[in-house]
Amino acid sequence: MINPRKLLAFATVLTVHLAFGSATSMAQDRFIIVQSTTSTENSGLLDTILPAFTDKSGIEVRVVAVGTGQAIKNAENGDGDVLLVHAKLAEEEFVADGWGVKRFDVMYNDFVVVGPEDDPAGIAGSRDAVAALRKIAESEAPFASRGDDSGTNKAELGLWKEAGIDVRSASGGWYRETGSGMGATLNTGTGMGAYVLTDRATWISFGNKENHRVLVEGDPKLFNQYGVILVNPDKHSNVKAEEGQAFIDWLTGSEGQAAIADFTIDGKQLFFPNAQ
Amino acid sequence: MHDFASSLSLAVNLILSGDAELWSIVLLSLRVSLTAVAVAAVIGMPVGAALAVGRFAGRRALIVLMNALMGLPPVVVGLMVYLMLSNSGPLGVLQLLYTPTAMIIAQVVLVTPIVAALTRQVVEDIDAEYAEQLRSIGVSRLASVPTLLWDGRTSLLTAVLAGFGRATAEVGAVIIVGGNINHVTRVMTTTIALETSKGNLALALALGAILMLIAISVNAAVGLLGATSERAAHA
Numbered sequence: 066m067i068n069p070r071k072l073l074a075f076a077t078v079l080t081v082h083l084a085f086g087s088a089t090s091m092a093q094d095r096f097i098i099v100q101s102t103t104s105t106e107n108s109g110l111l112d113t114i115l116p117a118f119t120d121k122s123g124i125e126v127r128v129v130a131v132g133t134g135q136a137i138k139n140a141e142n143g144d145g146d147v148l149l150v151h152a153k154l155a156e157e158e159f160v161a162d163g164w165g166v167k168r169f170d171v172m173y174n175d176f177v178v179v180g181p182e183d184d185p186a187g188i189a190g191s192r193d194a195v196a197a198l199r200k201i202a203e204s205e206a207p208f209a210s211r212g213d214d215s216g217t218n219k220a221e222l223g224l225w226k227e228a229g230i231d232v233r234s235a236s237g238g239w240y241r242e243t244g245s246g247m248g249a250t251l252n253t254g255t256g257m258g259a260y261v262l263t264d265r266a267t268w269i270s271f272g273n274k275e276n277h278r279v280l281v282e283g284d285p286k287l288f289n290q291y292g293v294i295l296v297n298p299d300k301h302s303n304v305k306a307e308e309g310q311a312f313i314d315w316l317t318g319s320e321g322q323a324a325i326a327d328f329t330i331d332g333k334q335l336f337f338p339n340a341q
Numbered sequence: 342m343h344d345f346a347s348s349l350s351l352a353v354n355l356i357l358s359g360d361a362e363l364w365s366i367v368l369l370s371l372r373v374s375l376t377a378v379a380v381a382a383v384i385g386m387p388v389g390a391a392l393a394v395g396r397f398a399g400r401r402a403l404i405v406l407m408n409a410l411m412g413l414p415p416v417v418v419g420l421m422v423y424l425m426l427s428n429s430g431p432l433g434v435l436q437l438l439y440t441p442t443a444m445i446i447a448q449v450v451l452v453t454p455i456v457a458a459l460t461r462q463v464v465e466d467i468d469a470e471y472a473e474q475l476r477s478i479g480v481s482r483l484a485s486v487p488t489l490l491w492d493g494r495t496s497l498l499t500a501v502l503a504g505f506g507r508a509t510a511e512v513g514a515v516i517i518v519g520g521n522i523n524h525v526t527r528v529m530t531t532t533i534a535l536e537t538s539k540g541n542l543a544l545a546l547a548l549g550a551i552l553m554l555i556a557i558s559v560n561a562a563v564g565l566l567g568a569t570s571e572r573a574a575h576a
Contacts, residue, residue, distance in 0.1 A: 098439060098520075098522075103538065106535075107535075107538060107539050112523060127439065127520070127523075127525055128522060128523065129439060129520035129521070129522060130521070139427075141429075142427045142428060142429040142430075143427070143428030143429055143433070144427050144428050144429075144438055144439070245538075246538050247538070248537070248538030248539050248540055249537070249538045251540060252537065252538070252540060252542075270539065271539065271540040272539055272540035272542070273540030273541075274540070301428050301429075303428050303433070303436065
């Protein structure tokens with residue numbers, strides 16, 4: 066009743082799938098998983114610098130790019146060997162709670178406030194981020210926030226707090242939380258003509274700027290430090306401590322630091338190495 | 342909206358250029374979704390058929406549940422599978438998180454209810470037609486399942502295609518359990534999500550056009566297969 070030829074074809078297809086699958090997973094024996102942020106991935110930094118490390122060490126680096134909050138949570142669950150994020154306080158807490166071994170500075174860039182060209186809040190050219198945010202709140206011009214507990218979101222909320230503005234009460238009004246990544250939030254921001262606080266790297270490499278441009282920059286408070294941490298193998302025995310540490314040593318060593326400095330888009334350097 | 346025009350030419354260029362990166366992404370998409378659908382069919386069809394012909398307590402409730410599960414949000418399935426496969430989860434020892442296998446598992450969870458629910462409907466209709474005949478020649482309800490499934494094969498192909506459509510279209514589950522890792526777990530939908538978040542809307546749309554093309558090709562191929570077998574059956 067059942068056509069044997071068709072059954073054979075089906076079995077062949079299935080076998081090929083499974084064989085294909087095992088072949089690819091066997092090819093990459095030594096690898097680590099790095100829980101990282103969307104800014105390092107979206108800007109293309111990691112894609113550009115990682116091959117040099119893999120060539121040298123034979124260790125493939127698999128990057129899972131999510132918001133800093135989710136990256137830290139995933140690392141706490143043991144679903145990664147290395148954490149590369151940008152929220153210093155949360156990172157130090159991660160180490161203090163025993164989830165990570167030690168935190169190292171890697172590089173920095175800065176945040177900028179981008180907004181529509183007609184600039185309804187009149188903040189263009191300001192070098193005072195807190196004052197600029199206060200102006201946005203006073204004019205009730207739309208502001209798109211990540212709203213996702215990412216490093217950028219934490220930095221943004223810190224600035225609002227300093228400005229003495231309760232954004233939670235404005236949420237849904239002029240203050241709009243997208244609950245998504247940097248790029249998605251920028252898409253929303255350019256779409257609705259809203260101001261957005263973004264890291265400069267994502268902004269420079271972002272392809273859908275519309276009529277938005279950088280309005281506020283240069284405030285020391287907009288400093289954005291990235292750190293790298295080995296997930297604690299005492300907490301999760303699956304952590305590849307040796308390979309993970311090799312990656313951290315490379316990233317914070319002269320070769321990795323030089324690779325970070327050499328990474329440019331349109332001639333602009335996006336990240337500035339500052340490992341000690 | 343110049344994006345539409347530019348993305349269409351971009352899509353054509355991408356296909357013609359035979360970009361190796363793109364092809365590996367397309368192949369991984371097909372591998373994950375086709376495997377998931379095959380597994381879902383193996384599980385879902387017997388379950389659906391059993392629900393159609395079986396007579397047992399709780400059958401109605403199971404049918405309602407099965408129908409409701411067709412609407413499972415992918416992101417919820419992704420989260421559940423993540424929690425199971427996480428190194429802090431019960432199946433963490435298998436080390437499957439962030440692999441294509443994890444993506445297949447998530448899609449099996451998504452697709453099986455669709456295949457089972459649609460199979461149940463198809464088999465129930467055929468059963469209503471042939472039940473008396475089959476009983477009269479002494480075939481029991483459960484023993485009639487293979488006959489009924491075979492008889493409904495053309496309609497069941499549609500059930501499988503519906504499942505395939507769901508699998509190739511979803512992004513919420515695979516991005517959580519796969520992690521969208523370049524060259525390892527990056528598939529069409531997660532690439533589209535990534536390019537959108539980079540603001541490369543034309544490229545994202547071009548990839549979407551290619552995904553559509555693949556979906557159409559697979560559907561046409563299966564449709565052709567169905568038509569051929571139908572002709573053979575009536576010959």
